[in-house]
Amino acid sequence: MEQDTRVTWRNRLHNTIYESNTIAGRIFDIALLILIILSIVVVMLDSIQIYRQRYGQIFYMMEWYFTILFTVEYILRLISIKKPLRYVVSFFGVIDLLAILPSYLSVFVIVGAQSLLVLRALRLLRIFRIFKLTHFLTEIDFLKTAISSSMKKITVFMLVVLFTVIILGSVMYLVENGENGFASIPDSIYWAIVTITTVGYGDIAPVTPLGKFIASIMMFIGYGIIAVPTGIVTNEMVNATRARKHGHEACPGCGREGHDRDAVHCKYCGALL
Amino acid sequence: MEQDTRVTWRNRLHNTIYESNTIAGRIFDIALLILIILSIVVVMLDSIQIYRQRYGQIFYMMEWYFTILFTVEYILRLISIKKPLRYVVSFFGVIDLLAILPSYLSVFVIVGAQSLLVLRALRLLRIFRIFKLTHFLTEIDFLKTAISSSMKKITVFMLVVLFTVIILGSVMYLVENGENGFASIPDSIYWAIVTITTVGYGDIAPVTPLGKFIASIMMFIGYGIIAVPTGIVTNEMVNATRARKHGHEACPGCGREGHDRDAVHCKYCGALL
């Protein structure tokens, strides 16, 4: 009997935390969403010198407040699930742990010249709480499909672009004679990437006529070939849509799928559909 | 009888103002169009210091001239319509009111140190007269359709980009050690947006080798994923065109689909649709 009550209690907790079809579940979700966004905003504001000097104490307190709430959430998730270990090692489990760990670790870091960078890094890790938002991002699948089906082709394309920037960057290093910001081959390649992707900071820019000529050619290349990944992705999407449209019904004769919508006979065995 | 005359008079006024199929209506439209553009040009020129010093007096007079004309237009629209209140609260009604309000309000603002910004804002509000041009923009519907049908997917895409710039921006803040313009996390995120959208002002640019490396990766990401919204919008447009072309009704004779919208007979068996 007691067992039963506990199960019911755990079930209700589970529904509240993991589902959003009950009122309590919706409230939990919205509260969590606000909490995550608030905690990220605090990390951001804390990084602005003028605000830290003025409100640093408040930010510090809020930080611990968030940490405690996220810890409670983590524990609730652990006890309301049947296989807690599976949650701990899952993507969401790691993310939820990473959201609270930095604060606790920062206590144990003895402040010294060496550990200042560690503290900075720990403080920054808190921004990764943004990954907790993936709890709410369920619509992202179409993006994954679109990108993963085009991934191989886009990777090959990107390798070709990488080739181009390495070679043209090296040529520019020779042409600009190591001056005007083209101080080394890696710097020249960085410039080539800035140019071919049409970002164009202008922190490094060619000065010699030949350099400007090569740069112009690179810009034309970048402007022309941006069409290629676009073409790849669009093509995949159009095909995916068309595939969804053409029926997935199986042939009554041979059981195979993939017939056009206007098909009357099975294209494999000739049976009437 | 008098009632009748008034109705006719109001009808003719209504046709002139709200329709453009009469000569008077066309003249009214063109005059309004010129007036709106002129008044916007005056606001723009008035913002250039050298012109304001020289022609400020003329601009001021013209401004009141425009205000009076737009006020007359507003009153005419009010009296020539059957349900004036509905117009007042409609999108166009609010726009037309906003086009004249700032000038009248500026009279009541007592000039002081505090109210200077208010005056500036009021003056600027006049540029929103440009929205009056939406009276003429009726062809914009296809754009609305294209964007609204892709809106959900593009929003998800934009959220992913937002994710990316927040995380990579924060990493750059750590890598560049808060220097070289990466003074805070918000500043670093601003830089990340400037980079991933390939705008690339160059007001903030990475200086450390690791920073340049991460920036290069961001540029590649930005260059590669611009294909995604393009693919989404193109796909929606191609589908919309196809849907408009092909009806989805089946032929009563042979049951096949895929007929053009203007088809009278089935293209396969010749039966009447």
Added chain:
Amino acid sequence: MEQDTRVTWRNRLHNTIYESNTIAGRIFDIALLILIILSIVVVMLDSIQIYRQRYGQIFYMMEWYFTILFTVEYILRLISIKKPLRYVVSFFGVIDLLAILPSYLSVFVIVGAQSLLVLRALRLLRIFRIFKLTHFLTEIDFLKTAISSSMKKITVFMLVVLFTVIILGSVMYLVENGENGFASIPDSIYWAIVTITTVGYGDIAPVTPLGKFIASIMMFIGYGIIAVPTGIVTNEMVNATRARKHGHEACPGCGREGHDRDAVHCKYCGALL
């Protein structure tokens, strides 16, 4: 008899100049192509101070050499065609005249402080000789079709972008308080165009936090909506290709065209195709 010889002579001249299927015609074409490119290169080099000081005299002589050759070409075109007046007022006739006029006009301009700009402009007009290259550009039609069929939609799109930059530019003028390069509304609109088209010179860049925030939103808008013209043009091209594929044969029954390739019966009258 003399008449006959002259006609033959004129015919051969006409074939040489206007056609390229004879050997003489091909030689004429290539010679003209080289001449045009050479004359443009000379105009360009002449604009570089250091070259003009050193080789100015040579450039001047070459310029007259080109002018005389183009004049001979113009006269030959005139006498080898049956209706010279029609050529004179045609697009190519105007272009060919503009290619020689500046040199002759520059002789009549009395050198004075006032006429220096006129001289400069005349010198520059010579670069418009590049339009003579349109004699050779016959493959450009597909581009015209692609652009003209999308023109209306792209114009509406561009008007919406213009709206956006005028409004957001004006807001930025207020936000940045007329400082940091946002000196006037036209300047702010120029900045907004530089930003939304992802050009991003960086000569004007927001400094205030609110300004940076609005700029970030503009960049996202620019990055997202570049998909719209791409979608429009791609859609038109896909449709054009599909239309070319679907047959243009007329129905034997009713004479109407536009049937699908797989159509067996006319979709209008039901007759067998």
Added chain:
Amino acid sequence: MEQDTRVTWRNRLHNTIYESNTIAGRIFDIALLILIILSIVVVMLDSIQIYRQRYGQIFYMMEWYFTILFTVEYILRLISIKKPLRYVVSFFGVIDLLAILPSYLSVFVIVGAQSLLVLRALRLLRIFRIFKLTHFLTEIDFLKTAISSSMKKITVFMLVVLFTVIILGSVMYLVENGENGFASIPDSIYWAIVTITTVGYGDIAPVTPLGKFIASIMMFIGYGIIAVPTGIVTNEMVNATRARKHGHEACPGCGREGHDRDAVHCKYCGALL
């Protein structure tokens, strides 16, 4: 008998070097891949002043180590193939020779003021070892197809863009009066390319109001017409996919086309294809 052993030995060597289906072949491939990347990284690091001063001696030694290994590879490729001369003059043969030649040549260059640039160029040639990676790039074919089928149209498009930048660049040279970085027509054309491709370094930017106005128009043009190459490439890809899917053979039974490539029976009448 001896002959036989040698053939077998050569066969196994050939398999190891030219194929990757044996374990020895895979190891050879991976070792070569690592070697190429390492040697490129060394060339890059060697170009950074601070690293060269510190580790120049080590880089020099590694360079010779790589040269010897690539020479061994070159000789092995020569002796393990039946027609060595054909390999020597092939694309891969030239690439493999260029990968080792610079090091040997640098020995024969007598160090002098004149030969320093030659030495620099020789050193840089080593970066072209990256072309050896094309041994591994076999998936690039789809890119070649996509680009080559669109090449003609994209070339015409690029010529039109070149036209535009030459004319608008020259106009800007006149408008900005040869100042503000618009020092000559080639410089102005360089600026026009930087602008129309949306790179936007900002090293040259218009200052006069008219210049800014023309620049704004150029940006709009660049923003609008980037849709054209995208449309071309996407269209080619969609057509290529469709052509691969649909055979163009007519059904022997009913004469209709549009069957899938894997179809055995007509989808309309069920007849055997």
